[in-house]
Amino acid sequence: MDDLRPSGVAGSPSLVSLFPPGLHAIYGECRRLYPEQPNPLQVTAIVKYWLGGPDPLDYVSMYRNLGNTTANVPEHWHYISFGLSDLYGDNRVHEYTTADGPSGFGFELTFRLKREAGESAPPTWPAELMQGLARYVFQSENTFCSGDHVSWHSPLDNSESRIQHMLLTEDPQMQPVQTPFGIVTFLQIIGVCTEELHAAQQWNGQGILDLLRSVPVAGGPWLITDMRRGETIFEIDPHLQQERVDKGIETDGSNLSGVSAKCAWDDLSRPPDDEDDSRSICIGTQPRRLSGKDTEQIKETLRRGLEINSKPILPPISAQRHNGMNHDRAPSRKDSLESESSAAIIPHELIRTRQLESVHLKFNQESGTLIPLCLRGRLLHGRHFTYKSITGDTAITFVSTGVEGAFATEEHPYAAHGPWLQILLTEEFVERMLEEVEDLTSPEELKLPKEYSWPEKKLKISILPDTVFDNPLH
Numbered sequence: 001m002d003d004l005r006p007s008g009v010a011g012s013p014s015l016v017s018l019f020p021p022g023l024h025a026i027y028g029e030c031r032r033l034y035p036e037q038p039n040p041l042q043v044t045a046i047v048k049y050w051l052g053g054p055d056p057l058d059y060v061s062m063y064r065n066l067g068n069t070t071a072n073v074p075e076h077w078h079y080i081s082f083g084l085s086d087l088y089g090d091n092r093v094h095e096y097t098t099a100d101g102p103s104g105f106g107f108e109l110t111f112r113l114k115r116e117a118g119e120s121a122p123p124t125w126p127a128e129l130m131q132g133l134a135r136y137v138f139q140s141e142n143t144f145c146s147g148d149h150v151s152w153h154s155p156l157d158n159s160e161s162r163i164q165h166m167l168l169t170e171d172p173q174m175q176p177v178q179t180p181f182g183i184v185t186f187l188q189i190i191g192v193c194t195e196e197l198h199a200a201q202q203w204n205g206q207g208i209l210d211l212l213r214s215v216p217v218a219g220g221p222w223l224i225t226d227m228r229r230g231e232t233i234f235e236i237d238p239h240l241q242q243e244r245v246d247k248g249i250e251t252d253g254s255n256l257s258g259v260s261a262k263c264a265w266d267d268l269s270r271p272p273d274d275e276d277d278s279r280s281i282c283i284g285t286q287p288r289r290l291s292g293k294d295t296e297q298i299k300e301t302l303r304r305g306l307e308i309n310s311k312p313i314l315p316p317i318s319a320q321r322h323n324g325m326n327h328d329r330a331p332s333r334k335d336s337l338e339s340e341s342s343a344a345i346i347p348h349e350l351i352r353t354r355q356l357e358s359v360h361l362k363f364n365q366e367s368g369t370l371i372p373l374c375l376r377g378r379l380l381h382g383r384h385f386t387y388k389s390i391t392g393d394t395a396i397t398f399v400s401t402g403v404e405g406a407f408a409t410e411e412h413p414y415a416a417h418g419p420w421l422q423i424l425l426t427e428e429f430v431e432r433m434l435e436e437v438e439d440l441t442s443p444e445e446l447k448l449p450k451e452y453s454w455p456e457k458k459l460k461i462s463i464l465p466d467t468v469f470d471n472p473l474h
Contacts, residue, residue, distance in 0.1 A: 022087035025179035043127035057083035060127035103182030147205035163191035191225035254377030258386030261367035269357035358458035
């Protein structure tokens with residue numbers, strides 16, 4: 001249970017020495033912005049995370065920001081987290097590296113909520129929202145970046161609001177802080193509607209953030225979240241969709257290189273277990289590799305695992321893994337090769353790469369709706385797109401002929417490396433597929449199960465109910 005109370009931080013010299021250095025450094029930045037509010041209300045974790053409590057953030061401070069009428073910035077509540085960065089420097093939560101690198105995960109979260117008329121105290125639900133995002137970071141050891149999106153599929157304040165998802169960007173006022181334990185930046189959470197989230201996926205998060213800044217009632221220059229906003233930016237200004245988003249997709253493509261998803265694939269050529277069978281062809285003694293840039297982008301996508309399937313983007317912390325620790329082992333930052341989610345599917349020389357004759361791809365409805373994005377926004381721009389299963393190590397990467405070094409080739413367009421399947425699609429075939437999967441852009445009209453088949457290409461795609469993927473024998 002969280003405790004609500006004033007922070008008790010007044011900046012008194014006699015108290016400074018009692019504050020952990022990382023905590024004191026962030027308080028300094030808060031005092032720079034709010035010198036008249038030395039004792040803001042805080043939501044405080046009664047039992048700290050490093051003592052076995054459930055909440056990773058030690059504190060969430062809540063300030064009253066008067067806004068800026070000349071810049072069309074409304075009065076709002078400003079929430080600032082403490083705990084994703086290293087507050088203590090003694091390895092109780094974060095492994096200390098150097099003062100020149102990131103402190104802890106390298107960032108803290110902020111949130112700006114429009115103040116309602118007559119509201120004398122800030123609502124506390126944003127603090128729990130921030131705790132939920134922090135739990136995801138501590139559980140997965142994956143960090144957030146500016147432009148990222150978070151699918152939430154529920155009103156952020158548990159009301160009837162249309163604000164049901166989030167984008168992230170740099171806080172417009174908070175400056176990076178140098179602490180004795182590293183650098184801390186501040187990422188602001190922005191609440192968005194479902195249509196705005198989909199546009200960010202189809203195009204890119206930064207583009208949608210710029211549109212939100214241009215519409216005062218949808219965020220304005222400081223991207224203030226208004227939970228009472230009843231219209232999307234595209235309903236407020238219909239020209240934004242066609243003139244900005246659609247044109248941006250056509251010109252720039254999408255910068256969403258992959259998602260975690262409910263997906264699976266089957267080898268319809270059904271090669272027997274005998275590795276010498278002619279239908280299971282080893283492509284060289286060592287697998288060909290993607291170019292360095294593409295490999296790193298795919299690994300980062302698999303490591304960070306940006307969810308598209310409702311609230312499981314925030315997996316619960318298991319009983320065996322509290323406080324970011326595995327029993328007696330201190331937490332550590334994992335690179336993409338060490339991550340449990342990607343280690344089994346990143347190519348290495350001990351796994352044979354097989355050419356497949358025919359494949360069957362399976363997606364749930366929400367994953368399937370991103371197939372047009374994959375084809376139009378990624379492959380037609382010479383890029384790749386990866387689906388990483390949330391229920392296992394399976395991954396499916398679509399690559400275009402413009403992606404150099406893929407182990408799928410035009411001669412052998414389907415190739416598997418362990419549970420990682422690569423599918424190479426030519427531009428001509430992509431254009432044809434787009435015509436046939438157009439109905440995926442209207443998921444509300446889609447009747448499941450839905451099947452798409454290209455017999456001459458020996459490729460089949462099925463869109464299936466979620467319940468199929470909940471059964472391990474699917």
